[in-house]
Amino acid sequence: MISLAVLEPGGDAATALYIVSFSLFILGLKQGTHPSTAKRGNLIAAVGMAIAVVTTLLLDGMGNWGLVALGLAIGSGVGAYASIKVKMTEMPQMVALYNGVGGGAVALIAWSEIRHGIHIGGAMPLEDLIPTLLAAIIGSVSFWGSNIAFAKLQDLIPTRPLAVPGQQIINAVLGIGVIVLAIVIAINNEPPSQFLFILILIAAAILGNLVVLPIGGADMPVVISMLNAFTGLSAAAAGFALQNVALIVAGTLVGSSGTILTMEMATAMNRSVANILFSGFGGAPAVAAGSGEQRPVTSIGAQDAAIKLAYADTVVIVPGYGLAVAQAQHAVKEMANQLEARGVTVNYAIHPVAGRMPGHMNVLLAEADVPYEQLKEMDEINPEMSRTDVAVVIGANDVTNPSAKNDPNSPIAGMPIIEVSEANEVIVIKRSLSTGFAGIDNDLFYEPNTSMLFADAKAAAGEIAAEIEQL
Amino acid sequence: MSLFTEFTIFVLAIFVGFEVISKVPTTLHTPLMSQTNAIHGIVMLGGLIVLGYAGDGLEYVIGTIAVAFGAINIVGGFMVTDRMLGMFAKKPKPKADAKAGDGKGGGAGK
Numbered sequence: 001m002i003s004l005a006v007l008e009p010g011g012d013a014a015t016a017l018y019i020v021s022f023s024l025f026i027l028g029l030k031q032g033t034h035p036s037t038a039k040r041g042n043l044i045a046a047v048g049m050a051i052a053v054v055t056t057l058l059l060d061g062m063g064n065w066g067l068v069a070l071g072l073a074i075g076s077g078v079g080a081y082a083s084i085k086v087k088m089t090e091m092p093q094m095v096a097l098y099n100g101v102g103g104g105a106v107a108l109i110a111w112s113e114i115r116h117g118i119h120i121g122g123a124m125p126l127e128d129l130i131p132t133l134l135a136a137i138i139g140s141v142s143f144w145g146s147n148i149a150f151a152k153l154q155d156l157i158p159t160r161p162l163a164v165p166g167q168q169i170i171n172a173v174l175g176i177g178v179i180v181l182a183i184v185i186a187i188n189n190e191p192p193s194q195f196l197f198i199l200i201l202i203a204a205a206i207l208g209n210l211v212v213l214p215i216g217g218a219d220m221p222v223v224i225s226m227l228n229a230f231t232g233l234s235a236a237a238a239g240f241a242l243q244n245v246a247l248i249v250a251g252t253l254v255g256s257s258g259t260i261l262t263m264e265m266a267t268a269m270n271r272s273v274a275n276i277l278f279s280g281f282g283g284a285p286a287v288a289a290g291s292g293e294q295r296p297v298t299s300i301g302a303q304d305a306a307i308k309l310a311y312a313d314t315v316v317i318v319p320g321y322g323l324a325v326a327q328a329q330h331a332v333k334e335m336a337n338q339l340e341a342r343g344v345t346v347n348y349a350i351h352p353v354a355g356r357m358p359g360h361m362n363v364l365l366a367e368a369d370v371p372y373e374q375l376k377e378m379d380e381i382n383p384e385m386s387r388t389d390v391a392v393v394i395g396a397n398d399v400t401n402p403s404a405k406n407d408p409n410s411p412i413a414g415m416p417i418i419e420v421s422e423a424n425e426v427i428v429i430k431r432s433l434s435t436g437f438a439g440i441d442n443d444l445f446y447e448p449n450t451s452m453l454f455a456d457a458k459a460a461a462g463e464i465a466a467e468i469e470q471l
Numbered sequence: 472m473s474l475f476t477e478f479t480i481f482v483l484a485i486f487v488g489f490e491v492i493s494k495v496p497t498t499l500h501t502p503l504m505s506q507t508n509a510i511h512g513i514v515m516l517g518g519l520i521v522l523g524y525a526g527d528g529l530e531y532v533i534g535t536i537a538v539a540f541g542a543i544n545i546v547g548g549f550m551v552t553d554r555m556l557g558m559f560a561k562k563p564k565p566k567a568d569a570k571a572g573d574g575k576g577g578g579a580g581k
Contacts, residue, residue, distance in 0.1 A: 009520075010472065025510050026487060032503055033494045035559035042506055042556055046549045049512065053545075056516045062523045064531065071518065071535040075542025082543075083551035088558075091501055094551065098508035098544055105514045105540035108533045112521035115530055127474050228504055235514045236481060242517055243472050249484045250513040256488025257507045261500060352497055359500030366558040377497050 005060040010243060017055040018246035024048025025250055029257075035372050052246050088367045089324045092224060092357040096150040099227045103142030106234040107201060110136035113241055114197050123190040131240035133182040136197065137204045138234035144208030146227045152217065153356060159217035167214060168278065174207040211277065217356075218398070219276045222265045224357050226273070229258025261358045268352035268378075270404075270415040297433070300451040302460060305392075305427050306467030308451075309335075312389035314345045316381060318418050319361055320354055322395020322430070328458035329368040332394060335465040336370070342468070347374050349381040349391075349418045351399035378418055385422035393420055393428045393444075395457045397435070400428075401442045411440055426450040429460045502555045509548025515541025 007014040025048045031041025056062070086094045113132045117124035124132075151157045164170070181200045185192050215223050232254025239247025266273050309315055317336065323329060336346045348370060354361035362375050376384075385391065393400050396418075403410040404417045420426050421444055432454060433445060444450055453460055495503050518541050522534030 026491060029491050029495075029503075029506070029510075032499060032506065033496065035499065035556070038499055038502060039553060039556040039560050042502070042509075042549060042552045045506060045510060049509070049545055049549070052513060052516060053519075056519050059520070059523075062519065064522050064525055064534070067522055067525075067531055067535045068519060068538060071522070071538030072542050075515075075539035075544075076546040078539070079543040079545065079547025080550055083547045083554060086551060088555070091505070091551075091555075094547075095501075095504050095508060098505070098511075098548055101540040101543050102508065102511040102514060105518060105537045105544075108537040108540070109514065109517040109521050112525065112530055112533050112537070116521065116524055119526060224504070228507060231511050232507070235511055236484075238514060238517045240474075240477055240481075242520055243477070244516060244520075245472070245477075245480060247513055247516060248477060248480050250510050252481055252484035253488040253492075254507040254511045256485055257492045257503060260489065260492050261504065264497075264500075350497070355501075357501060358504065359497055359502070362498040363501045363555055363558065366555075369558075372498065372559055375498055 005062070006058040007055065007060065009059045009061060014055055014059060015245060017051055018244070021048040021052035021055070021246050022249040022253075024051070025253060029253065088363050089327070091360060091363060092220065092355070093150050093153045095357060096146050096153060096224055096227070099224065099231050100143050100146030100150065102231040103139045103146060103227070103234055106135050106139030106231070106238050107143055107204075108139075109238055110139060110241065111197065111201065114192055114194060118191040118194060121191060124192050126186060126189070128241050128243075129186055129189055129192060131237045133185060133197075133200065135234050135237035135241055136200055137178055137182065138230050138237060140201050140204035141208040141211070142227050142230040142234060144205045145212040145223075145230075146208075148209055148212040149220065149223050149227060152212075153220060159220075161214045161216045163214040164210075167210065171207060171210055174203050174210070178203045178207065215276065218353075219269075221353050221355070221357050221360075222262055222269070222273065222276050225258055225261035225265055227258075229255050229262055232256070232258050265353060265358055268416060270412070295446045297445050298448075298451045300427070300453055302453065302455070302463035303467050305429075305451070305453050305460075306464045306471065308390055308425060308427065309339055309344070309392070309464065310342055310468045310471050312339075312344055314347075314384075314388050314390075315339055316347050316349050316376075316385070316388045316391045316420075316423065318349045318351075318391060318393045318396050318400060318420055319365065320351075320394065320396025320399060321356060321361075322397075323457050324355060324361070324364050324395070326395060326457035328394065328456075328461050329364045329370075331458045331461035331465065333365075333368040333370055335461045335468070338465045338468040347376050347381065347384075349376050349378065349420075351378050351396070351416075351418050354396065354399060378416060382419050382422075385419045388423040390425045390427060391420040391423035393426065393430075394461065395430070397430070397442055398440070400444050401440070402447075403440070403443050406443070420444065421447055421449070424449065427453055429453045429455060429457055431456060499559070502552050502559075505548050505555065506552045508544055509552060512541050512544030512546075512548060515545060517541075
C-alpha cells in the first residue's frame, strides 16, 4: 500500500493546517453577510476546504488510493452535475439531499470506526466510543429524515402530514431504545458489539422517517433548517471520535447556522420548534373558519389592474411560493420593468417563510435580475405599507392574512405578516379563493380595498405588463 | 488532544458560529445553507481516514460511499452557492430612475 505519509496524524503540522482551514471557513462565512462580498467568501471557504482535504491526503496511514479516487470522482461528478442542472425553484430539494448525504456519510464513518475498534481488539476508549455512537445516531436520523423531506418537496410522497396512530409513543420508544442500546454498547465495550450498533442505525433510521413524515409542507423551511443543524452536530461528533479539530469546528459552525435558521423560521411562523415537530399542523385543515359562508369579493381583470398600477407612485410586490410554482418570477420582473419605465417606485416585500426554505424567494427574484436593493425584509417594509399606493400579492396567502393580527383565535394568531391591508389598494393575483398551507380563510380577500385577479400568476403578470405598455 | 481541549474548541466554535451567522441577512439565507452544506463536506476527511485503515470488502464499500457523499457536499455545495451568489452579484441594469446601484466594481463577478 503506497502512502504519501508526509504528515503525522494529530501532529503539529497537520493541526496547524487544519487551523488555517477552519479559519478560512469562518472568514468565508463572515464575508457572506453582504451580497457584494459573499461570492468571494464562498471561494475563501472553498480554499479552506481544499487545504483540509490535501492535508488529510498527506497524513500517514492514508491508503486504498484507488477507492479514494473512485469516491472522489463519483462524488465530485454527481455534485458538479447537480449544482449546474438544479433549477432555483428546486434548491430546497437540493439542500435536503445535501443534508441527507452529509448525515449518511457521518453514520457510515461511525460504522467504520466501530469496526476498526473491533479489529484492534480490547476495550474501545469511551472518549472515542461515545462520540462515535452519537455521530451514528444523529447521522442516521438526518440521513433518513432528509430523504423524507426531499421526497415531500419533490412531491414523491404527499406533503400533507402523514401520521400513524400512537406516533408520539412509537417515537419515544425508539428514542429511548436507541439511547439504551448505546449505553449497553458503552458498558460492554471489550470490544463493542457491531450487532447492537447496526440495531442503533436501524432504529435511528426509523425514527428519522417517523419524525419528518407527519410534518406538513408549510413547515418544510423549519425541517430543512433543523436537519441542517443535525448534520452539523453529527460532523462535530465525528470530529470528537476521530480527534480531528477541523471536523469539530466546521461541524459546529454548520450546527450553529442550522440552529439560528431554525429559530428564525419558527419565529416567523410564531410557533415553537416543538410544536412544529409534534403537532402535525402545516397542512391539516385546522379550522373551518368561514367555510360554507359566501362573502362578496371584488374581482378585476388584467386591464383594470394595469391601470391601478400604472398610475400609482409606489408599488410593493408581495411574492409567495405560488409565484415560484408558476415560474412567474421573470414575468413579474417584466411587469416591474414596465412600471419603473413609467416612474413608479417598485419594491418587493419578502416574508421570511415566503419560499420553501430560508431566503428562497430572494434567490428566485435574484435569478430574475431583481436588484438586491429592491428586496425588502418584512420589518423593513411594514412601516412603509401605509404610504404604499398599491400592494400586489402574487401567490402568497397566509403571510398576508390580517387574522394573524386581528383574531386571537386564528390558528396563525401572532404570526408576523406583511401588512398589505395597510396599503391604499391591494391586488391579489390568485387562481381561486382556496386556502393556503394553514388551511384557513384569508380575510384580506374580502376587505373593501382588495381586488382579486383570478388567474395564473405568470399569465396575469404577463398580461398586466402588456396592458401597461399599451397605456 | 485531550477531551477537554476538544470541548473548549467546541464551545468557542458555538459562540463564533452564532456571532458570525446571526449577521447574515435573511436575503442570503439560501446561499448560506448551501455553503454550510459544502462546509459540512468536511466529513469527507473522516471518510478518507476510515478508508485508509479499511481492511475488508464491507469497509471498502462503506469508506468509498462516505468519501463520495462528502465529495457531493463539497463540490456540489460550493458550486451551487457560487452560482446563486452570481445572481445576487449581478449589477442592476441601467434604468430610467438611475439608482446608481451600489457602485460596486465587477471584481467579484465571473
